[in-house]
Amino acid sequence: MNLHLVSEGRRAGYAATRLKDFAARCRRGGLAVTPQRLAIIRALLESREHPRADAIFAKVRKLHPHISLATVHRTLETLCEIGEARKVTMLHDSARYDGNVMPHHHVVCVKCRRIRDIEIPELDRALAGHAGLGEFRLVGSSLEVLALCDKCRKKGASARYLGSRQPD
Amino acid sequence: MNLHLVSEGRRAGYAATRLKDFAARCRRGGLAVTPQRLAIIRALLESREHPRADAIFAKVRKLHPHISLATVHRTLETLCEIGEARKVTMLHDSARYDGNVMPHHHVVCVKCRRIRDIEIPELDRALAGHAGLGEFRLVGSSLEVLALCDKCRKKGASARYLGSRQPD
DNA sequence: GCTCAGGTGATAATAACTATCATCCGAGTA
DNA sequence: TACTCGGATGATAGTTATTATCACCTGAGC
Numbered sequence: 001m002n003l004h005l006v007s008e009g010r011r012a013g014y015a016a017t018r019l020k021d022f023a024a025r026c027r028r029g030g031l032a033v034t035p036q037r038l039a040i041i042r043a044l045l046e047s048r049e050h051p052r053a054d055a056i057f058a059k060v061r062k063l064h065p066h067i068s069l070a071t072v073h074r075t076l077e078t079l080c081e082i083g084e085a086r087k088v089t090m091l092h093d094s095a096r097y098d099g100n101v102m103p104h105h106h107v108v109c110v111k112c113r114r115i116r117d118i119e120i121p122e123l124d125r126a127l128a129g130h131a132g133l134g135e136f137r138l139v140g141s142s143l144e145v146l147a148l149c150d151k152c153r154k155k156g157a158s159a160r161y162l163g164s165r166q167p168d
Numbered sequence: 169m170n171l172h173l174v175s176e177g178r179r180a181g182y183a184a185t186r187l188k189d190f191a192a193r194c195r196r197g198g199l200a201v202t203p204q205r206l207a208i209i210r211a212l213l214e215s216r217e218h219p220r221a222d223a224i225f226a227k228v229r230k231l232h233p234h235i236s237l238a239t240v241h242r243t244l245e246t247l248c249e250i251g252e253a254r255k256v257t258m259l260h261d262s263a264r265y266d267g268n269v270m271p272h273h274h275v276v277c278v279k280c281r282r283i284r285d286i287e288i289p290e291l292d293r294a295l296a297g298h299a300g301l302g303e304f305r306l307v308g309s310s311l312e313v314l315a316l317c318d319k320c321r322k323k324g325a326s327a328r329y330l331g332s333r334q335p336d
Numbered sequence: 337g338c339t340c341a342g343g344t345g346a347t348a349a350t351a352a353c354t355a356t357c358a359t360c361c362g363a364g365t366a
Numbered sequence: 367t368a369c370t371c372g373g374a375t376g377a378t379a380g381t382t383a384t385t386a387t388c389a390c391c392t393g394a395g396c
Contacts, residue, residue, distance in 0.1 A: 005302050032362050032373065053352080068376040073353065075374095105311075107304045116304070123291060127313060134173050136275045136284070136315035143273075143311040145295060147304035200393050202343065221383080236345040241384060243343095 006104060006117035008048065015045035022084065029082050039064055040075045044085055050106070050115040086142075105143035109152055118145065174272060174285035176216065183213035190252065197250050207232055208243045212253055218274070218283040254310075273311035277320055286313065 022041050023033045031037075043059040044051065051059075057072045079085035104117045120143065127141050190209050191201045199205075211227040212219065219227075225240045247253035272285045288311065295309050 027363090030373095034362070034374065036375075066376070068378095070354080070377080071375055107301060109304065116302075118301070120291075120294075123288075123311075126288075133275060133286070133313070133315060134284075135318040136277065136313070137317075137321060139314040139316055141311060141313045143291075143309060145301070145304070145309045146307040147301060148307055149305075150303040153305060195394090198342095200341090200343065202393070204344075234345070236347095238346080238385080239344055 005107070006119055011048060011117065018084075019045050025082075025084070031078070031082065036060070036064060036067055036071055037075055037079075039067070040072060041079060041084060044076075044079070048116070105141075105145065107145045107147050109147060109149040114149060118143075173275070174287055179216060179285065186252075187213055193250075193252070199246070199250065204228070204232060204235055204239055205243055205246075207235070208240060209247060209252060212244075212247070216284070273309075273313065275313040275315050277315060277317040282317060286311075 019042060023038070026033045026037065039060045040056055043056050047055075047059075049055070053069070053073050053076055056076065057067070057069050060067055060072065076085060076087075080087050104119050105123075106115050107118055108115050123143065124141070127138055187210060190206070194201045194205065207228045208224055211224050215223075215227075217223070221237070221241050221244055224244065225235070225237050228235055228240065244253060244255075248255050272287050273291075274283050275286055276283050291311065292309070295306055
């Protein structure tokens with residue numbers, strides 16, 4: 001089964017395209033194009049860290065010192081609703097966001113919570129056929145692969161972690 | 169690719185076995201077996217609803233009227249740490265727990281938030297081979313399939329939802 | 337039964353998020 | 367370009383889930 005991390009280059013290209021006609025998509029959807037919204041989607045697309053609202057807030061504040069944290073929360077939710085962003089809440093902490101709305105999944109380091117994108121086209125295809133979902137009709141999907149990254153492994157990570165376990 | 173919902177019967181059998189020697193596993197792990205812990209793991213195993221801390225609290229309180237909500241939160245975290253439970257946080261609300269720690273995944277209704285277990289052995293096998301994970305070493309995984317259940321579809325669910333989208 | 341580390345209940349504190357509301361401004365219209 | 371207005375924003379108060387604290391209690395080995 002084909003399963004691979006998404007490269008930095010591909011992600012950067014994606015971000016550029018997405019940003020280019022973000023304004024047009026907003027207007028088409030009946031949303032005003034405000035400097036705050038532009039700054040927030042830009043900050044989100046420029047990050048590979050699947051940031052939380054407070055990280056976006058910190059970044060955006062450099063250019064818009066008067067922006068409110070509430071606006072950042074609200075805008076991120078709005079972006080999710082119109083399909084310009086995606087909420088990725090994993091392990092036990094607060095909401096994290098992703099500007100990449102193409103079908104893809106995530107590896108998360110259980111120690112440092114760093115997240116990277118992965119693609120598993122075969123899984124997406126299997127789900128799209130939605131055999132086996134019974135009374136449920138597919139809307140979307142998100143696989144979270146819990147893992148330990150090299151850095152954390154070298155630091156000697158604990159064997160205990162929050163979440164599911166894999167059999168030996 | 170084989171993908172199917174887990175039946176109620178199989179889940180019930182699993183719960184019974186798991187409950188039977190829970191006490192032994194606790195002692196082996198150096199944890200005291202307290203009536204509160206037993207009540208909490210039992211409530212969790214008897215539920216298919218992937219309940220939140222407050223739901224467990226409500227259920228357990230019937231038998232232990234003096235139990236504290238803090239104890240429920242603490243105990244659920246402890247159970248996760250020792251591998252007796254699993255935390256399932258999805259969409260945007262608070263933590264939800266699952267007493268089934270066998271490798272499996274979840275379908276969630278985006279409207280009513282109802283959750284059911286699914287199994288995709290081929291995916292688990294592919295991950296276990298961890299090709300494509302680069303610097304990440306597999307610890308576990310959890311697939312959240314966002315879906316609309318029959319009941320909610322009949323009620324006429326909104327086309328907007330929080331989360332990822334699938335291409336058409 | 338005795339001991340004590342670890343567990344519990346009560347409650348205060350924290351952090352993430354949401355609601356409210358007065359003001360502001362993007363964008364369609366004249 | 368100026369006008370209008372509904373949606374967007376900033377400030378801030380409120381809410382809710384979760385965590386920390388601490389005095390007391392209890393399971394489990396002796």
